[in-house]
Structure formats: structure tokens, C-alpha cells
Amino acid sequence: MLAPLTRAGRLGEGVVVPLVSVALALGSVAAVLAIIGADPTRVFQSMFGAAAGDLRGLATTVVKAMPRLLAALGIAIAIRANLWNIGAEGQIYVSATAATAVVMMMPDLPLLIVPIVAMAAGVAAGAVWGAIPGLLRAKRGISEVITSLMLVYVAIQLTRYMLEGPWAVPRATFPATEPFEQYARLPIIVPGTLLNAGALVAIAAVVAAWFIVDRTRFGLDLRAAGGNERAAATLGVPVSRVIIGTMALSGAFAGLAGAVEVLGIRGRLIDGFSPGFGFEAIAVALLGRLHPVGMVGAALLFGGLDAGGAGLQTSITGVSSAIVTVAAGLSVLYVLFGQGIVERAAARRRTRAALRDADRGQAADQLDERSGEADPSAGPGSSTPKGSPDAPSRSRMGGPSGAGEVSFIRSELEGSADP
Amino acid sequence: MTIDFFAALLVAAVSLAAPLLITALGELISETAGVLNISIEAMMLVGAFTGVVGASLTGNLWVAFLCAILGGLVVALLQGTASFHFRANQIVTGIVLNILALGATTFLLMSVLGSGVGKAVTLDRVAIPVLSEIPVVGRALFNQNIVAYLAFLLVPLVWWTLDRTAFGLQLRSVGEHPVAAASLGINVLVTRWVALLICGGLGGVGGGLLTLGGLGVFTPNITAGRGFIALAAVVFGRWRPVGTLVAVMLFSVADAFQIRAQALGIAVPYQLLVALPYIVTILALVMFVSKMRPPSALGSN
Numbered sequence: 265m266l267a268p269l270t271r272a273g274r275l276g277e278g279v280v281v282p283l284v285s286v287a288l289a290l291g292s293v294a295a296v297l298a299i300i301g302a303d304p305t306r307v308f309q310s311m312f313g314a315a316a317g318d319l320r321g322l323a324t325t326v327v328k329a330m331p332r333l334l335a336a337l338g339i340a341i342a343i344r345a346n347l348w349n350i351g352a353e354g355q356i357y358v359s360a361t362a363a364t365a366v367v368m369m370m371p372d373l374p375l376l377i378v379p380i381v382a383m384a385a386g387v388a389a390g391a392v393w394g395a396i397p398g399l400l401r402a403k404r405g406i407s408e409v410i411t412s413l414m415l416v417y418v419a420i421q422l423t424r425y426m427l428e429g430p431w432a433v434p435r436a437t438f439p440a441t442e443p444f445e446q447y448a449r450l451p452i453i454v455p456g457t458l459l460n461a462g463a464l465v466a467i468a469a470v471v472a473a474w475f476i477v478d479r480t481r482f483g484l485d486l487r488a489a490g491g492n493e494r495a496a497a498t499l500g501v502p503v504s505r506v507i508i509g510t511m512a513l514s515g516a517f518a519g520l521a522g523a524v525e526v527l528g529i530r531g532r533l534i535d536g537f538s539p540g541f542g543f544e545a546i547a548v549a550l551l552g553r554l555h556p557v558g559m560v561g562a563a564l565l566f567g568g569l570d571a572g573g574a575g576l577q578t579s580i581t582g583v584s585s586a587i588v589t590v591a592a593g594l595s596v597l598y599v600l601f602g603q604g605i606v607e608r609a610a611a612r613r614r615t616r617a618a619l620r621d622a623d624r625g626q627a628a629d630q631l632d633e634r635s636g637e638a639d640p641s642a643g644p645g646s647s648t649p650k651g652s653p654d655a656p657s658r659s660r661m662g663g664p665s666g667a668g669e670v671s672f673i674r675s676e677l678e679g680s681a682d683p
Numbered sequence: 684m685t686i687d688f689f690a691a692l693l694v695a696a697v698s699l700a701a702p703l704l705i706t707a708l709g710e711l712i713s714e715t716a717g718v719l720n721i722s723i724e725a726m727m728l729v730g731a732f733t734g735v736v737g738a739s740l741t742g743n744l745w746v747a748f749l750c751a752i753l754g755g756l757v758v759a760l761l762q763g764t765a766s767f768h769f770r771a772n773q774i775v776t777g778i779v780l781n782i783l784a785l786g787a788t789t790f791l792l793m794s795v796l797g798s799g800v801g802k803a804v805t806l807d808r809v810a811i812p813v814l815s816e817i818p819v820v821g822r823a824l825f826n827q828n829i830v831a832y833l834a835f836l837l838v839p840l841v842w843w844t845l846d847r848t849a850f851g852l853q854l855r856s857v858g859e860h861p862v863a864a865a866s867l868g869i870n871v872l873v874t875r876w877v878a879l880l881i882c883g884g885l886g887g888v889g890g891g892l893l894t895l896g897g898l899g900v901f902t903p904n905i906t907a908g909r910g911f912i913a914l915a916a917v918v919f920g921r922w923r924p925v926g927t928l929v930a931v932m933l934f935s936v937a938d939a940f941q942i943r944a945q946a947l948g949i950a951v952p953y954q955l956l957v958a959l960p961y962i963v964t965i966l967a968l969v970m971f972v973s974k975m976r977p978p979s980a981l982g983s984n
Contacts, residue, residue, distance in 0.1 A: 348774055406969065409914075410964070410965075411965050414912075414915075414965050416908070417908055417958060418961050424954045425955065428954070429952060544782070546778055550775065587794075588786070589783075591786075592786065593782040594783060597779050597783060600775065601771075603769070604769025604770050
């Protein structure tokens with residue numbers, strides 16, 4: 265959803281940095297494994313075998329990537345509007361619960377009517393859960409960062425209530441519904457594997473997310489609001505409505521993730537079924553640089569690690585699949601550092617060029633350009649963080665500050681950091 | 684709803700408030716200096732983990748809290764390095780560190796410590812003579828562990844530091860108008876680093892108190908959003924120490940109520956009760972947030 269990475273100079277930041285970061289993250293994980301006494305080569309071999317060794321493994325990788333990708337699409341859309349939906353995990357839970365409610369109520373119908381209606385219900389529930397922080401942000405100026413996360417825990421309890429209350433199965437050992445009948449599930453598309461029609465939904469969702477953001481009026485509005493809210497409002501963008509709509513849309517994609525997980529993969533609603541898909545999805549969106557291809561790649565990477573890690577728990581004891589979360593967190597952390605390095609190098613090049621030109625008496629013009637170095641299509645971790653200065657923040661947590669002031673602070677910080 | 688219920692409620696509320704309060708005061712200092720520190724959740728979580736590890740390895744609670752502080756400081760170092768020196772967005776950095784902390788503590792708990800990490804030593808309650816005998820409130824306020832007392836004493840200390848000292852003025856000026864502060868010769872970067880490191884240390888202690896003041900065990904994601912509740916307490920408390928205390932007490936009473944209500948078997952689904960502190964946090968922000976003014980330069984690099 266970013267501008268295509270074709271322009272020279274953006275390639276380094278857009279592709280090389282994430283790839284190097286992933287390599288470093290996997291290297292760090294290997295180092296940790298070596299320290300705790302596991303043989304990293306064997307672990308990675310075993311993981312690779314489980315994740316990509318055969319058709320079954322590949323299918324598992326794709327299946328594990330699906331919820332992460334779907335939620336990441338929603339998170340990326342929100343980021344484009346300068347909104348932080350960190351509550352995708354909660355939207356996943358309400359969606360799965362709503363989808364289950366539909367399955368419970370509907371009779372045996374042909375033509376996949378049941379899973380389709382259930383999926384729609386899940387999407388709607390996710391949208392509502394996402395719209396609440398959007399509404400509070402638009403109308404009351406309350407940071408969506410706090411409220412969307414608070415709603416995660418409310419959603420998890422809501423799911424638990426349904427599983428232990430109205431849907432409780434007598435003599436069950438853990439809170440879960442009975443497995444759904446076949447007619448209520450998303451059909452398997454590659455026999456003998458877990459790969460189900462949810463994969464097709466995910467592909468359609470990638471296209472839909474790109475289309476909405478890059479090819480519709482709403483997408484234009486949300487990008488405008490994300491770039492500079494005040495300017496957007498001046499140009500007639502209904503900013504409040506865009507914020508609420510964007511958060512609802514973001515929640516809808518997370519909802520798709522929850523519905524696909526429960527209808528396609530689990531085939532039942534289980535307490536605590538998401539091992540943090542909604543949080544890892546944030547890493548997927550950032551590592552994928554909000555770009556559709558990037559996000560698909562990042563989701564497959566984490567899905568593969570998950571599929572591989574699941575094999576580990578049985579084959580090599582003591583190495584848990586929490587390693588996926590570690591790898592996800594580390595890769596994005598390295599991306600943040602990498603971007604900083606790339607940008608600093610670019611700034612230094614510009615300064616040198618300006619100094620050279622200064623000898624020719626053109627210093628003033630060049631230096632002026634420096635404060636406007638921001639690339640409007642740059643991602644959230646780049647030199648012009650969308651949560652701050654150049655896009656005056658709506659949030660009460662990020663108070664307004666003038667752009668001039670900020671470029672000063674930035675050079676101040678840069679100066680002290682890089683004397 | 685008897686007087687006993689309220690007394691028990693108050694005891695639970697004060698105990699629950701202490702870790703949240705230390706953490707929130709750390710966040711308050713950080714935000715006063717303009718650093719929006721979302722990784723407060725990670726600081727708490729890592730502090731809770733390293734605190735338990737330190738306690739079960741050494742059996743010494745002082746060492747345990749030192750470990751908790753170090754855990755929080757590691758997160759602060761990463762947050763500061765990424766956002767100050769590599770110019771990453773403060774919110775993005777915080778979110779990423781929260782993910783990393785969740786993964787790292789869970790992974791280390793399961794793979795390195797295994798089931799071997801048993802119960803750590805925990806803090807004893809220290810009853811203050813005479814005062815702890817006061818009916819109803821005595822047991823709540825004057826029969827806490829030593830770190831909890833420190834948490835509440837921190838409120839006037841932070842107030843005094845922010846309002847009455849040169850260092851406090853320096854923090855506020857950096858948070859309100861970094862340009863002006865810099866022109867007066869204040870080193871913005873160093874000031875923000877100091878604020879962030881204080882926040883990391885306090886967040887670590889808050890996390891440590893969560894585990895060591897409680898059952899002495901660490902479970903995955905034991906903080907469960909408490910760092911974010913501390914964040915909300917700072918906003919709800921209007922960036923003031925006493926306001927933050929009031930906010931923390933409000934959330935803690937809600938938390939204590941759900942625990943006491945469950946114990947009494949009140950005819951409300953327990954899941955709703957568990958969700959109560961989170962709902963109260965949102966409602967508190969909805970009802971009171973509109974009149975607030977954060978530090979002007981909050982969140983900017």
C-alpha cells in the first residue's frame with residue numbers, strides 16, 4: 265500500500281533493511297538457542313522441515329500466516345491514517361465469537377451459506393470493536409492506543425463468558441465448543457492438508473485492502489487525514505468520519521482473521537485460541553513496510569516459524585514456539601535501527617552536498633530543503649513519524665507541536681547523537 | 684455489603700495499587716519530559732520476570748528488586764536508543780518492545796527456566812504499630828510491604844521534584860517547549876534520557892512488586908495490560924502526581940472489587956468482573972479526558 269518501491273534510493277530502506285533485519289533476528293534467535301544448549305542448526309533444520317519440507321508443511325505455513333496477514337492488513341490501513349490499532353487481538357476474539365454464534369443458530373444449509381454468513385458476522389463484530397476506539401478518538405480525543413488495547417481484555421473475557429456460560433459443554437476438560445459440523449466450515453482446498461478456503465479469502469483481502477486505500481475516495485481521505493489532519497480538514501475531508509471508518513475497517517480485517525481461524529482452521533471456538541496473532545500482526549505490518557507484498561512475505565515468515573516451532577515442541581523439548589514472537593519483535597526492532605542508519609547516512613550525504621554547494625554560494629537554498637526531507641509515503645518508523653510533528657497529532661497523548669520546532673529538535677538530537 | 688467487605692476491599696485495592704502507582708509515576712516523569720513511553724508495559728513485564736528470577740536464584744529480595752530495576756532499564760535503553768538516536772517513532776518503538784518483551788519473557792520462562800522456576804521469596808507485610816490497629820482503614824494503609832509504602836511516599840516526592848526543584852523545571856521545559864529549553868542551555872537529549880531511565884527503573888520495580896509482592900510466580904503476560912492502565916492513569920490524572928494517584932486508586936478499587944466480588948460469589952458472571960478494570964479505565968477516559976492538556980511536545984522526537 266506504499267508507493268511502489270521503484271524509485272532509486274527507496275529500495276535500500278524498503279527491501280534491504282527488512283531482509284537484513286530478518287536475517288539478524290534469526291541469527292539472534294540461533295545465538296540464544298546455542299546459549300541455552302540447543303543445537304541451532306538442528307533446530308532450524310527441524311523447523312524448516314516442518315514448515316517447508318513437504319506439501320503438508322507448506323500448507324501449514326500458509327494456514328498459520330493467514331490470520332497474521334489478515335489482521336496486519338487492517339493494522340496497516342490504520343497506520344496509513346496515522347492511527348494505531350493495537351487491539352486487533354480483541355477484534356479477532358469478538359469476531360470468532362460472533363461467527364460461532366451464527367454457526368450455533370443456523371441450520372444445515374448448502375452452498376457454504378453458513379460459513380459465509382458466519383464470516384460476515386465476524387467481520388461486522390470486528391468492525392464494531394474497532395470502531396469504538398475510533399469513535400472515542402474522533403469525538404473525545406482519547407488515544408486509540410490505550411482504548412483498543414483495553415478492549416482486547418474485554419473481548420477475551422467475553423469469549424470466555426460465552427464458552428463457560430451459554431455454550432458450556434458438559435464435562436468438558438477445557439472451555440471450547442463442540443467441533444462444528446462440516447457444513448459450517450470453510451472447505452479444505454488441498455486434500456490431506458489444513459489449507460482451506462480461508463487462503464482465497466486472504467488473497468481477496470490483500471487486493472481489497474490495496475484497492476480501498478489506493479483506489480477509492482475513502483482511501484484518499486484516510487491517507488490525507490493520516491498525512492496532515494489539519495490540511496485534510498481544510499480541504500473538506502470529514503476527518504471525524506474518516507477516523508471512525510478507518511478504525512472500523514481495520515477492525516473488519518482483524519475480524520476476518522478471527523472468523524477464518526475459527527471457521528477454517530480450528531473448526532470450533534476455543535478459549536485462548538489466538539496465541540497473540542493480533543500483536544504479531546503489528547510486527548507483520550511494520551516489517552512488511554505496509555506494502556501488500558511485504559506483508560504477505562512477513563506473514564509467511566512468521567507463519568513458517570510458527571509451523572516449524574509447532575514441530576519443535578514435540579521433537580526438541582524446551583524450545584517453545586514463543587520463539588516466533590521473539591523473532592517477530594526482534595526483526596522489527598532491527599528494522600527501526602536499520603532505518604535510522606539509512607536515514608542518517610542520507611542526511612549526512614545531503615549535508616555534505618549542501619556544504620559543497622555552500623562553497624558555490626548556494627548554501628541557503630540547500631539547507632532549507634533539509635527540513636523538508638520527509639517523504640510523504642514513508643512508513644511510520646521513518647524520519648517523519650506519523651505520530652508526531654509534521655502530521656500534527658490528534659491524540660491527547662501526542663500534543664500538537666509546530667513542524668519548525670520539531671525539525672529543530674530533530675537536528676538537536678541528531679547533533680548530540682552524531683557530533 | 685458490610686463494613687467488613689469495604690475493609691477487605693480497601694486492603695486489596697491498596698495492595699493492587701502499589702505496583703500500578705510506581706509504574707504510573709515513572710510514566711508521568713517520562714511524559715513530563717515529552718517522552719511518550721508505550722513500552723511501559725514491557726518495562727513492567729520484564730521487571731516482573733527478572734525480579735522473580737533474581738529472587739529464586741538468590742533468595743534475597745533486595746537483589747531481586749535490583750534485577751527488576753535492571754530489567755526495566757534494559758527496555759528503557761532500547762526505547763531511548765531507537766527513538767532518540769535512530770529517530771524511530773516513539774509509539775512504534777514502544778509497541779515493538781512490548782511484543783519483544785512478551786515473546787522473550789514467555790520464551791525464557793518456558794525454555795530456560797522450564798518448570799524449574801518455583802515460587803520465589805516474596806515481600807512480607809510490615810504492620811506499623813498503633814496505626815495498623817485503626818478500624819477499617821488501618822489494615823489497608825498501614826499493613827503493607829515495604830515497597831508498597833515506598834510507592835505511596837513516591838507521590839509527594841515526585842510532586843516536590845516536578846514542582847519545586849530545578850530538575851523538575853528542566854523536565855517540564857523539555858516536555859513543553861524543547862526549543863526554548865535548548866536555547867536556555869538545557870540539554871534536551873540528556874534530560875529526556877534521564878527521564879526515560881527513571882521511568883524504566885520505576886516500571887521495573889512496579890513489575891517486580893507485581894510478582895514479588897504477590898504470589899512470587901511469573902506467568903506469561905502476567906502484566907496483562909497493566910502498563911497501559913498506568914499509561915491511562917497518567918492521562919486521567921492530568922499529568923499530575925496526585926491526579927495519577929487518584930486514577931490509580933480508582934482502577935485498583937475496580938480491580939479489588941472484582942476479586943472480592945468473585946470471592947463472595949456475587950451473581951454476576953466472573954468474566955464481566957475480570958473485564959471491569961479495563962472497562963472502568965475506558966469509561967474514566969471517556970468521562971474526564973476532554974479537559975486535559977498534555978505536555979506540548981509529548982511524543983515528538
